[in-house]
Amino acid sequence: MAARCRERGLPVTPQRRAVLRALSARRDHPTAEQVHAAASARLPGMTRATVYRVLDALEAMGVVRRVDHAGAAARYEVDSGPHHHLVCVGCGRIADLHEPALESLSLPASRARGFVVKEYSIQFRGLCSGCRKQQRSRK
Amino acid sequence: MAARCRERGLPVTPQRRAVLRALSARRDHPTAEQVHAAASARLPGMTRATVYRVLDALEAMGVVRRVDHAGAAARYEVDSGPHHHLVCVGCGRIADLHEPALESLSLPASRARGFVVKEYSIQFRGLCSGCRKQQRSRK
DNA sequence: TTGTATGCAAAAGGTTTGCAATGAT
DNA sequence: ATCATTGCAAACCTTTTGCATACAA
Numbered sequence: 001m002a003a004r005c006r007e008r009g010l011p012v013t014p015q016r017r018a019v020l021r022a023l024s025a026r027r028d029h030p031t032a033e034q035v036h037a038a039a040s041a042r043l044p045g046m047t048r049a050t051v052y053r054v055l056d057a058l059e060a061m062g063v064v065r066r067v068d069h070a071g072a073a074a075r076y077e078v079d080s081g082p083h084h085h086l087v088c089v090g091c092g093r094i095a096d097l098h099e100p101a102l103e104s105l106s107l108p109a110s111r112a113r114g115f116v117v118k119e120y121s122i123q124f125r126g127l128c129s130g131c132r133k134q135q136r137s138r139k
Numbered sequence: 140m141a142a143r144c145r146e147r148g149l150p151v152t153p154q155r156r157a158v159l160r161a162l163s164a165r166r167d168h169p170t171a172e173q174v175h176a177a178a179s180a181r182l183p184g185m186t187r188a189t190v191y192r193v194l195d196a197l198e199a200m201g202v203v204r205r206v207d208h209a210g211a212a213a214r215y216e217v218d219s220g221p222h223h224h225l226v227c228v229g230c231g232r233i234a235d236l237h238e239p240a241l242e243s244l245s246l247p248a249s250r251a252r253g254f255v256v257k258e259y260s261i262q263f264r265g266l267c268s269g270c271r272k273q274q275r276s277r278k
Numbered sequence: 279t280t281g282t283a284t285g286c287a288a289a290a291g292g293t294t295t296g297c298a299a300t301g302a303t
Numbered sequence: 304a305t306c307a308t309t310g311c312a313a314a315c316c317t318t319t320t321g322c323a324t325a326c327a328a
Contacts, residue, residue, distance in 0.1 A: 006328095009281090009282095009328090010282075010283090010327095011281090011282060011283070011326075011327040011328065012327075012328095013282090013283060013284080013326075013327070014326095015283075015284070016283090020217075023215060023216070023217055024217050027234075027235070028232060028233065028234075029214035029215060029216050029233045030214065030215060031212040031213065031214055031215075031317090032212065032213065032215070032317080032318080033212060033316095033317080035215060045284095045285080046284090046285090047284075047285055047286075048317090048318085049284080049285075049286080049287095049318085049319080049320085050283080050284055050285075052317090052318060052319075053283075053284080053319095054283090055215055057283090062218060063217070063218060064215055064216070064217060064218055065215065065216050065217070065218040066213050066214070066215055067213075067214045067215065067216050067224065067233060068213055068214045068233075073170040073171065073172065073291080073292060073293090074170065074171065074205050074206075074292085074293090075168035075169065075170055075205070075206040076162060076168060076169060076170075076171070076174060076194055076203055076204065076205055076206065077162070077168045077203070077204050077206050078159075078162055078163050078202070078203060078204070079201060079202060079203055079204040085206065086251070086254045086256075088254070089257070093167060094167070094168045094206060095166075095167075095252075095254070096166070097246075099246070102244065105241065105244075105261070107236075107238070107263060112225070113234075113268075114267065114268030114271075115225045115227070115234070115263070115265055115266070115267050115268065116265045116266050116271060117225075117263045117264070117265040118228070118264055118265040118266070119263075119264050119265075120261055120262060120263040120264065121261070121262055121264075122244070122259055122260070122261045122262075123259060123260055123261075123262065124246060124254070124256045124258075124259040125256070125257055125258050125259065125260075126254055126255045126256040126257040126258075127254070127255050127257070128253065128254050129252075129253030129254065132253075132255060148303090148306095148307090149302095149307070149308090150301075150302040150303065150306090150307060150308070151302075151303095152301075152302070152307090152308065152309080153301095154308080154309070155308090170292090171292080171293080172291095172292080184309095184310080185309090185310090186309075186310055186311070187292090187293085188293085188294075188295085188309080188310075188311080188312095189308080189309055189310070191292090191293060191294075192294090192308075192309080193308090196308095212316080212317060212318090213317085213318090
């Protein structure tokens with residue numbers, strides 16, 4: 001991580017180290033609040049705001065990832081049977097993808113470790129044609 | 140939907156109809172706020188709170204689905220390359236699933252409609268062994 | 279020394295809840 | 304008549320932001 005900071009000319013602060021250590025130490029997927037609790041145990045006085053800013057910075061560096069791509073607000077759809085989603089990272093739009101070939105993926109039991117799958121859905125992330133055009137013309 | 144309400148002895152209210160109509164009329168995946176705007180155009184006076192309650196009710200009936208399984212708070216993980224997630228619907232825990240066989244899915248170009256996929260991840264929903272035990276013993 | 283990060287506190291969404299009144303069956 | 308639902312308003316939780324200060328390089 002220090003490397004990635006240097007690449008970008010960004011300072012390596014104790015807070016960044018603390019957040020990354022806290023996150024590396026766990027296998028579950030903690031919330032910002034949980035990261036704050038863990039990190040501020042080692043570095044008392046850290047603010048929640050700092051944790052959010054550090055997580056954003058680390059995400060931008062590609063060190064950390066936000067799971068549950070929870071935009072600010074939840075999205076709804078009429079339940080139309082199993083299908084997947086195309087999510088445009090440019091504009092945030094979500095389109096449905098009905099693709100029978102993707103409805104029968106098998107999850108090796110050996111990997112499931114006692115986990116019983118009831119359903120699954122795939123989230124494809126990329127750029128819609130509109131956002132691609134925009135990006136091209138901007139260059 | 141009227142049918143599902145009756146099954147459960149729940150009233151079919153104008154608000155429920157308005158929300159479902161609003162949601163059925165769109166293919167994008169509107170936020171609760173957008174649903175509220177659309178529904179209250181037809182049924183002035185509807186509150187945002189009602190929209191949330193109606194969406195919850197419809198989801199419980201299996202008529203509507205919440206995309207962006209945005210729990211209240213975002214979750215983070217250290218970026219460890221491509222992998223998928225096992226999400227327990229019982230306790231909300233998320234586990235990583237590294238499964239090489241699932242890393243080379245192909246999305247038929249014909250279906251993508253100009254959408255260029257950069258990456259994807261699969262979310263398997265089900266019950267972890269702990270929650271399964273609990274559920275069994277409760278019966 | 280310079281530019282970025284931090285703490286603090288306040289604001290800004292999004293969502294939930296208590297309560298009295300309304301309404302569906 | 305009965306029980307769930309609605310509206311209203313306030314509360315709640317998570318995340319973001321402005322500003323002055325502190326700090327890494």
